[in-house]
Amino acid sequence: VQLQASGGGLVQAGGSLRLSCAASGRTFSNYAMGWFRQAPGKEREFVAAISRSGGVSNYADSVKGRFIISRDNAKNTVYLQMNSLKPEDTAVYYCASQYSSSIRWYGTAVREYSTWGQGTLVTVSS
DSSP: OEEEEEOOEEEETTOOEEEEEEEESSOGGGEEEEEEEEOTTSOOEEEEEEOTTSSOEEEOTTTTTTEEEEEETTTTEEEEEEOSOOGGGOEEEEEEEEEOSSSSOOOOSGGGOOEEOOOEEEEEEO
């Protein structure tokens, strides 16, 4: 599956953005999806993940209660709704996919995903 992330931009602290990641190639509903981010000079870190069925999700503590991951398997798209944005959320955001035979599995580590999108930049000003 190939991934194309979009929706990044410049927003003031406290604002909201919705990222999208469109998938193409193979059966999207067979893949768990994750969002990661990488700030300048830092390692890529986990943000959120969702199982192939959409029934299970997980979040990094730093975004819990502010971000929501969702997916529309009919549209081959995963979303990341980001609310109450903070300057420390500034980063390039990447979506990733991994085939899973389990409808409940999701990964939270970079090494658990085999396919990555190109990234979309989110900048939060104070």
